[in-house]
Amino acid sequence: MNILVTYDVKTETPEGRKRLRRVAKTCLGYGQRVQWSVFECSLDPSNLERFKMKLLKIISMDEDSLRIYKLHGDRENAVEAWGLDRYHDFSDTLIL
């Protein structure tokens, strides 16, 4: 399942900056950073559940925002990207 995770973490306090680092680190373990606070992930339902639980333990419900979008169908049909594009499709054949 192709998943998009986006977040806003309030970073006005040291605790907020710590949460931001932890959210980003957790996301890096499950997907690819495509923008500063946007990650694309390809996950089965159980990994998605695990990922989500980790994020929900980190964020502050009163100060931060976390959104998870399910992208149905092929990734190529669901996304258009312009400008800097950090995404690399690891399911493609790697040509060396």
Add this chain to the structure above:
Amino acid sequence: MNILVTYDVKTETPEGRKRLRRVAKTCLGYGQRVQWSVFECSLDPSNLERFKMKLLKIISMDEDSLRIYKLHGDRENAVEAWGLDRYHDFSDTLIL
């Protein structure tokens, strides 16, 4: 069609900060801000094309990143939101 627009604009220069303001202002005209640089929009294909063209005229292809995701199916099935949620469904009946 439900659309998600996400962007990173490089704001280290006055030109970049101006681009950021213009991108945000354009997005506000077409959808709802759900996070700092994430907007949800409900657009028909011609409005989506117009919106996209406006954004592409503003961003710097070398410095910024713009992504547009198409969310297929019902919005409710495509998105999960935690913490602060700015989204308001204007297609719902308004109870006063």
